[in-house]
Amino acid sequence: MNWKKEIENLKAYQPGKTIDDVKKLYGLKSIVKLSSNENPFGFSPRVQEYLNKADFSYSIYPDGYAKKLRSSISEHLNVSEKQIILGNGSDEIIQIISRGLLQRGTNTVMPSPTFPQYKHNAVIEGAEVKEVVLNEGGRHDLAKMLEAIDENTTVVWLCSPNNPSGEYIREDELINFLDQVPSHVLTVLDEAYFEYVTASDYYDSVELVQKYPRLLVTRTFSKAYGLAGLRVGYGIANEHIISKLEPLREPFNNNIVAQGAAAAALTDQEFIKKCRIENRKGMEMYYDLCREKGLRYFPSQANFIVIDFGIDGDEVFQYLLSKGYIVRSGKALGYPTTVRITIGTLEQNTGLIDTIRSFLDSNN
Known part of the structure; x- marks a missing residue:
């Protein structure tokens, strides 16, 4: 073979x-x-209440657009439904981005160490991987990441808070970075642990998405929302980027139980x-x-x-x-x-x- x-x-x-x-x-x-x-x-107890009351029809496919969940996220974040892409965990969002933008002859820049799925998917697509070592404090070396970008770079990955170091990118650092990323590069900001952040100088990534047209933010229901077993993640970006990624998403990628449970979880902040x-x-x-x-x-x-x-x-x-x-x-x-x-x-x-x-x- x-x-x-x-x-x-x-x-x-x-x-x-x-x-x-x-x-x-x-x-x-x-x-x-x-x-x-x-x-x-x-x-949340509201998730359990939903599960107790819901009447699931397991013999038919779930809503392929996940209208209820998409609408719930849209309302929660105050963004358009067309700015949202849903995944089977945020892992799938990473996979979709990699499939759409990475191939032989391109490269991708990421910190190291960080969440391994960035590199894993880049390798599968045949792209060159440029890893920039975290500084001694476990923080992104954003200056060196900018230096690593060239004309063949298509995706830059940021993870804030970063897994495994737990460190985060400060607001002024992130804005300075985004201001300098070339126009042919998509910056992906992975916020899997966003809900745990208490730092006063953390940024508002949803607001930044509105300002920077080549920024995509990923989040998940697997961590703070406690739904790791149901596998629900999502991405937020401008409508043009989402429209390019949506055709790469698997049909019915969020199952019928997960869609309603995630929507219920959002109601209990x-x-x-x-x-x-x-x-x-x-x-x-x-x-x-x-x-x-x-x-x-x-x-x-x-x-x-x-x-x-x-x-x-x-x-x-x-x-x-x-x-x-x-x-x-x-x-x-x-x-x-x-x-x-x-x-x-x-x-x-x-x-x-x-x-x-x-x-x-x-x-x-």
């Missing part, structure tokens, strides 16, 4: 061990999963506010631990924190796993001496922090 040469060395996404796998492996009765940046508080407040409280608990133990970390505006233990991240990961806590080793994220921890509930954070203290004490 004549496979595309670009996919010869690609590896499939490798999910971590399931909760049941870890229970069996270590003989544990309970597991706390803090590895995938999911919302430990679940989703008080739930999102509570999650943001509790997330920040949890983050401060880890900051306190790091200061107490002299551990380096990246200040985070997301719902996770990367902590540097100064040793192989896999060693920390395995220890915590054996104690019933699933986190993410930084070896796969570009920071080999770290682990990435999703901020959990008060009980989950307290238990994990006590376990980390035990690990540190035993290694002194």
